[in-house]
Amino acid sequence: MRIGLLTESGYPYATGESGRWCDRLVRGLPEHDFDIFALTRGRPAPVGDPPVPRQVRRVRTAPLLGPAALAAPLGGSAGRRWRRRFAEHFGQLVSAVCAPGQRQPAGSGPSGPGPAADPGFAEALYGLAELAREHPGLPGALRSEAAARILERACRTPRALPAVNAAQPADLLAVAEELERRLRPLSLDWHADDEKGLGSLDLCHATSSGAAALPGLLAKRFHGVPLLVTEHGSGLREHYLDRSRAPLGAPARALLASFRGRTAAEVYDRAAVVTAGNTHVRRWQQRCGADPARMQTVYPGWEDHGLTAVAEPEADDAADTSDSGRTLVWVGHVEPSKDLVALLHAFARVRREMPGARLLIAETGPRGGASAGHPESTVYTAHCRALAAQLFPDEAASALAVGDNPVAFEPVGGLEIPRLADAYTAGGVAVLSSVVEGFPIGLVESMFAARATVSTDVGAVCEVIGGTGLVVPPRNPRALADACLALLRDSGRRARLGAAARARALELFTVEQNVSSYRGLYLELVSHCPVEREEAGPDGGPLLFGRTAESSVPGSWAAAAAPVAVPAARTRTVPIAASPVRGGVPHRAGTAPDPVGPKAARVLRGGEGRA
Structure with missing residues (x-):
């Protein structure tokens, strides 16, 4: 199985706990191949420093912070139609960011209803991704004066959040710069379906719901690759804690928090499974819109580092x-x-x-x-x-x-x-x-x-x-x-x-417990959400026997198959099969997905549509 591990300022370059967790996960699953797609902060270390396991086939990096490599600034080469479409999509995105968030129905989580995924925000996000596939000038457009004016108009509308109405030019420029950095993954060359792109993977595993998950969203959108999101901390919570001390005004902090929240809600809505490192993070995920039916708690594993039981003195x-x-x-x-x-x-x-x-x-x-x-x-x-x-x-x-x-x-x-x-x-x-x-x-x-x-x-x-x-x-x-x-x-x-x-x-809290849980999750997701791609032979034509005979078995036989058990962490979790898995064919709990669709299955069984 080919797995794309999407990291942000972590593995394989950072030495923090997130990098060590990724390394333990990759080394604990030698039966799978991993492609690392890393967003870095600044200039990364040379690939192989530190050395990566041999099951890592490829490491691709891109700078998340620092000056953007503007391949082509927004100019005449982009075309008037491209610029008009950019203004429409970016205006729709910032209007959704400035507007009050919609709430999920009551009872969606233990802490009350969370924000629902915004269709307008999602449509604008994928529209900008389409523009980036057509022309490399998206980073320059996001930093342009036209983008700042569009953002200012969205902040001044009567329906905007009260906190953003007083945004000053310094706030607008700071937000525009941060949005370009956070949307930079849309302009990367990772989204092709060739051997080096995300489209050739069987599964994308993002280590956050922020910028690292955006490539996974596009792989899901354009190639049908299922997305798994793992968080050991809440990105929105960390944003609140960090930005409260940053030299930004209140309108800028409100705009960036709204963008982070809507991005997280879209990621949770599109992910097949969302895992949390503990219940505290899980509550934050539910507040940001994650569906409890597609969530699991998997504790991160640690090596004991020689911490054996220390003997106590005698009880006298x-x-x-x-x-x-x-x-x-x-x-x-x-x-x-x-x-x-x-x-x-x-x-x-x-x-x-x-x-x-x-x-x-x-x-x-x-x-x-x-x-x-x-x-x-x-x-x-x-x-x-x-x-x-x-x-x-x-x-x-x-x-x-x-x-x-x-x-x-x-x-x-x-x-x-x-x-x-x-x-x-x-x-x-x-x-x-x-x-x-x-x-x-x-x-x-x-x-x-x-x-x-x-x-x-x-x-x-x-x-x-x-x-x-x-x-x-x-x-x-x-x-x-x-x-x-x-x-x-x-x-x-x-x-x-x-x-x-x-x-x-x-x-x-052992490494073995953590690795075993993700081994089961990988197999479960790929079995329910297979990527439909045509296997090509050496001459570029269809590969004979590229798909197994079992992939065409009638739906009545597939529905009778026993579900695959998921060895989850020993915590209170909700089984994946309790609800339809996004990215695959919807199915009932305890049954396998129907590979030929409901109407074709009726034809094969001699029901509706038979001549």
């Missing part, structure tokens, strides 16, 4: 006086969303109740692969160190002589903590104090190490923990301190919770 009086039994450990990248300020205040309360308690803050690099020397992170780390010295002035002063500071900031990979496993060995209770969290990777690592945990109720924390740890409200140092004291004083309870946490991590 000495257990509570050992160094590891009275030490709290926090592992992660220091940044404001981790709320180490609340953790330090909570530890001050713990220290008053248990004078021998310690806190180890093990600093790692950022999980997303960004630069570790981010100014915001550096300033926040310095603030936390100053707060620790202020909260424990006597201990900090004596630590200059005897080295007994109760709060230690140590980098993972240094002399004190050479490996990640050493951080969890030094502590008896792992703590997570975040106020904003997606999927808590550090929490999963502590579960692999069989550590009892105290966490704040944010993101997917409760889903990951289950009943194997204590959960407290965020920004509540008193509750955090009480939970930590409860575990520090009870070594037997720590041991029981740690063993249960490791068992849960080995059951749900």
